[in-house]
Amino acid sequence: DQxxxxxxxxxSVQEGRISILNCDYxxxxxxxxxxxxxxxxxxxxxxxxxxxxxxxxxxxxxTVFLNKSAKHLSLHIVPSQPGDSxxxxxxxxxxxxxxxxxxxxxxxxxx
Amino acid sequence: GAGVSQSPSNKVTEKGKDVELRCDPISGHTALYWxxxxxxxxxxxxxxxxxxxxxxxxxxxxxxxxxxxTGGSVSTLTIQRTQQEDSAVYLCASSLxxxxxxxxxxxxxxxxxx
Numbered sequence: 463d464q465x466x467x468x469x470x471x472x473x474s475v476q477e478g479r480i481s482i483l484n485c486d487y488x489x490x491x492x493x494x495x496x497x498x499x500x501x502x503x504x505x506x507x508x509x510x511x512x513x514x515x516x517x518x519x520x521x522x523x524x525t526v527f528l529n530k531s532a533k534h535l536s537l538h539i540v541p542s543q544p545g546d547s548x549x550x551x552x553x554x555x556x557x558x559x560x561x562x563x564x565x566x567x568x569x570x571x572x573x
Numbered sequence: 574g575a576g577v578s579q580s581p582s583n584k585v586t587e588k589g590k591d592v593e594l595r596c597d598p599i600s601g602h603t604a605l606y607w608x609x610x611x612x613x614x615x616x617x618x619x620x621x622x623x624x625x626x627x628x629x630x631x632x633x634x635x636x637x638x639x640x641x642x643t644g645g646s647v648s649t650l651t652i653q654r655t656q657q658e659d660s661a662v663y664l665c666a667s668s669l670x671x672x673x674x675x676x677x678x679x680x681x682x683x684x685x686x687x
Contacts, residue, residue: 506616551615
């Protein structure tokens with residue numbers, strides 16, 4: 463039973479438009495949420511995080527939104543750039559210990 | 574500064590052989606994790622080391638898997654009598670530990686068991 467679900471295995475977006483990646487989780491004890499980006503043949507790279515006391519965190523073109531009542535997390539990238547093309551994983555946990563990862567969403571930004 | 578270093582980057586082995594995978598974490602990071610990613614799957618937690626505490630081995634899939642961390646730094650993941658289902662990318666990560674802090678991953682070791 464997946465505790466963290468990324469229901470869209472892939473997403474295509476035009477350059478300059480907004481990319482929205484979604485993630486749902488089941489465990490209400492989770493209080494730390496992260497997004498990672500992964501290029502082929504590389505390890506995941508930390509992108510942005512949010513704790514359960516917030517509902518939004520912004521870093522440049524990247525914004526993470528947390529809806530605790532819906533147990534839903536999203537990542538917005540605006541404007542999207544071709545270099546953003548990668549697999550994006552959401553991860554959740556209690557603190558940073560033993561993060562549970564989703565299966566990833568492959569984002570393709572079309573020039 | 575240097576990131577998490579893993580070796581080898583690729584390993585092909587025959588079924589039944591033992592393999593050792595190495596991880597060199599970021600200097601000063603007290604927490605070290607091993608994950609693996611099988612084809613089409615998310616990252617699966619294997620084991621967690623924090624300082625001098627006993628490791629959390631709850632994610633190890635069988636007793637063929639073991640890991641150690643010497644001197645609070647370098648870690649080795651050992652898989653004995655490898656099976657084809659062990660084929661995956663094995664990822665090591667480290668973090669500052671303590672209060673929530675992001676995990677920093679190495680580039681992984683791609684293990685193929687033939």
